[in-house]
Amino acid sequence: MPSPDTTPDLTTLRPRLPSPLQESEDERFTRRGLRLLLKRDDLIHPELIGNKWRKLAPNLEAAAGRTVLTFGGAYSNHLRATAAAGRLLGLPTVGVVRGQELADRPLNPSLARCVADGMRLHFIDRSTYRHKSDPSTLAAVLHAAGAQDAYVVPEGGSNTLAVRGCRALGEELRGPADVVAVACGTGGTLAGLAAGLDPGQRALGVPVLKGGFLEDDVRRLQAEAFGGPRGDWRLDDRFHFGGYARTTPELDAFARDFEQRHSVPVEGLYVAKLLYGLVALAEEGAFPRGTAIAAVVTGSPFPS
Numbered sequence: 001m002p003s004p005d006t007t008p009d010l011t012t013l014r015p016r017l018p019s020p021l022q023e024s025e026d027e028r029f030t031r032r033g034l035r036l037l038l039k040r041d042d043l044i045h046p047e048l049i050g051n052k053w054r055k056l057a058p059n060l061e062a063a064a065g066r067t068v069l070t071f072g073g074a075y076s077n078h079l080r081a082t083a084a085a086g087r088l089l090g091l092p093t094v095g096v097v098r099g100q101e102l103a104d105r106p107l108n109p110s111l112a113r114c115v116a117d118g119m120r121l122h123f124i125d126r127s128t129y130r131h132k133s134d135p136s137t138l139a140a141v142l143h144a145a146g147a148q149d150a151y152v153v154p155e156g157g158s159n160t161l162a163v164r165g166c167r168a169l170g171e172e173l174r175g176p177a178d179v180v181a182v183a184c185g186t187g188g189t190l191a192g193l194a195a196g197l198d199p200g201q202r203a204l205g206v207p208v209l210k211g212g213f214l215e216d217d218v219r220r221l222q223a224e225a226f227g228g229p230r231g232d233w234r235l236d237d238r239f240h241f242g243g244y245a246r247t248t249p250e251l252d253a254f255a256r257d258f259e260q261r262h263s264v265p266v267e268g269l270y271v272a273k274l275l276y277g278l279v280a281l282a283e284e285g286a287f288p289r290g291t292a293i294a295a296v297v298t299g300s301p302f303p304s
């Protein structure tokens with residue numbers, strides 16, 4: 001265990017960086033003169049997968065040995081990754097979970113994994129959860145969780161350090177792709193990625209939540225992280241399938257088929273919607289012939 005106030009050495013976790021970039025033969029793209037590349041961020045680390053590594057690593061360093069407290073829903077990839085990081089680096093972690101009612105129920109597999117990794121869970125009601133960014137609400141939550149001195153990471157992990165961490169994803173993709181596409185929840189990954197690309201490269205975000213609020217959020221995240229807008233990015237809001245964690249038999253079938261074609265595990269909440277969106281855009285003729293499209297594989301299915 002590191003002593004308090006020491007910066008954990010993340011190189012001991014041996015991240016696979018830069019992550020691999022794989023060419024994927026897919027006739028839905030090739031017959032339109034397009035290339036599909038898969039940016040395998042899911043291979044960076046077996047437990048700090050994909051954008052979780054890029055966002056958490058700078059925050060774990062900044063926490064400098066303090067308890068790391070963060071927020072998430074009952075199936076949050078981010079909570080699981082934070083808990084795993086805590087175990088791997090010997091950092092105490094607290095997960096503030098949306099839904100007071102869950103406190104009295106058996107833990108689902110995702111939360112059970114968090115607890116097995118040493119995370120202390122603190123359940124709060126949905127109304128308090130919505131207001132968790134208000135300073136007075138946050139202070140009350142930290143107090144109730146007995147974690148006043150904790151290093152706080154926001155829901156989804158998208159703070160300034162995280163967005164700057166995701167810039168490296170764009171930098172790794174300079175050159176080989178014309179368009180880089182990523183699924184968006186909070187927009188932090190897109191905000192950083194777009195900032196790291198070369199001029200002339202474009203970033204495309206596919207929101208998995210319904211609402212149309214994300215453009216403002218990405219702008220705000222870039223302003224906070226970089227002092228203003230960066231890169232050439234846009235969103236396509238048509239592929240959320242009804243909202244977060246919503247799916248359809250068609251989307252599920254698409255994901256299974258993609259896994260079989262490419263031997264890549266397809267995470268269902270984000271990555272499946274991204275890939276579905278790219279195939280639909282290719283079929284619409286949205287990309288000129290000759291375009292190389294890199295899809296970022298930001299996660300992997302849980303349980304695997």
Ligand SMILES: Cc1ncc(COP(=O)(O)O)c(C=O)c1O
Nearest residue numbers: 184185186187188189270298299
């Ligand atoms: C697998 C996966 N992909 C993409 C995202 C979206 O990332 P962001 O919240 O930075 O938009 C998330 C959420 O954190 C995720 O778990």
